Amino acid sequence: MIRLGIIGCGRISDLHAQAYLDHPEATIVAVADPDAGNLAMRGAAWGVPESARYQDHRDLLARPDVDAVEILVPHHLHVPITLDAMAAGKHVSLQKPMALSIDDALMMVKAGHEHGVTFKVFENFVFYPPVVRAKELVENGEIGDVLSIRIKSNAGWSPTAWEVPAAASAWRIDPEKCGGGPLVFDDGHHKFAIAWHFLGLADRVHAFIGSWMGVLDSPSVVSWRHPGGQVGSLEVVYSPELQLHTVQYAQDDRVEITGTKGVIWVTRGHGRMLDAPPVVLYRDGETRGFSDMPTGWETSFHRSGQHFVDALINGTAPSLTGEQGAEVLAFALAAQESSRTGTAVSPQADDLGAGETRHG
Known part of the structure; x- marks a missing residue:
């Protein structure tokens, strides 16, 4: 026990x-x-x-x-x-x-x-059933070799969302306490972890991190390149009038993974925007949907x-592991530094000895 x-x-x-x-x-x-x-x-x-x-x-x-x-x-x-x-x-x-x-x-x-x-x-998120299924499809060779990953995060409002205490919101927008914005650095960890889960640590990261009324880090775009030549991007947008279906945070996510012979979409994350199967596979001119899995965010x-x-x-x-978490942190910190400097940044996690375990 x-x-x-x-x-x-x-x-x-x-x-x-x-x-x-x-x-x-x-x-x-x-x-x-x-x-x-x-x-x-x-x-x-x-x-x-x-x-x-x-x-x-x-x-x-x-x-x-x-x-x-x-x-x-x-x-x-x-x-x-x-x-x-x-x-x-x-x-x-x-x-x-x-x-x-x-x-x-x-x-x-x-x-x-x-x-x-x-x-x-x-x-x-690496335990979220639709992401797990997408990883299984990739490892089974369904889309060939992965060439790119594209992640979209939408934040808005929802009448069924959690009520988040004011104190919990306050520290998340205090740079001394949070280390970065709530959408790109804090929640962004999930997205960087997904990219790391499929392709490992990027070697170059470039970011433009916006500001909505000085509170939220939106609209923002982060792009990156992996050592094998694969590329990825994260787009984060807060739309104050966008109503979302959710029982937790008023947010939803989508992932698109493109390979040499097919494409996989994960169509939801925190909530549900699209009336589509949670995982969709396109290859050989045909589209297949997979719905045989739980999709509530709490499951992850x-x-x-x-x-x-x-x-x-x-x-x-x-x-x-701590080493793996540090690689994802390096990914997130590189985006923050790139936005500050306006230049591409190489994530630094070399001293952690995490390279051998970077794919989870």
Whole structure:
């Protein structure tokens, strides 16, 4: 039985916790959050007794019955809390993006090895069933050799979207705390992870990151090239009057993967804009749709969290490892730097020794 502690009980924690609540070999034994309201609400919902609810994460880490922690805090707090957890001998699943710099990422990866703990950077999109199916189709040779990947992210509004607390929105637009904009750097991690999942780390990145009313990093375009000559792009647009079907964030995503003999489309992500099968394959002059899979965004969280538990039980590597998470971070940071300088940037993750595991 893997005994989990969750540090950070904000909006997104509901999706993370459900994976552990549903796993037959996992249990949530303690929670920590400086907000007493969050602590009481999530603690009660997850069956954690009041005696195991803490406002200081260090009190949770002092418990000998906590094997691993899920860290879900603002980006600028990732490093100190992760280092505290590792020093306490706890395995760590850390919310993406893992840090605000590659130096900080290196520090955490090194600490994980020194303390002999498993270190996972939480990424759910590589576990999203339509993306998983697309990867299977690629690996089965359905579109030949991959030549390009194109990703589109639409943000708008929805009458059924989550209500996000004001405090959670505030830190995401504070550069000192978030490290980049909420659409290209924070949510963009999912998109860079998808590109990395299919083609590995890019060697050149160029970006134009826009600004909507000084709040959101939109409209934006990021383009890149991989060492094998493949190319990719990410387009991020916020449309304030665009109504979306969703039960979480008011956003949706699409992915197009082009190969030497075919094309694959993943037609949804956070929500659902298109009335089409979640995965579509075109080859040999014919189009096939695949609908035999769950498509709720929450499914990807569930599978990612349960994968972490299984990795701890079986002694296998999680996805993403700290090294892999740092490669995705390098991708995202290169886009930020390119937009600042107006030049193409080479992602720097060479010191991590992650090249051998970059394809997940």
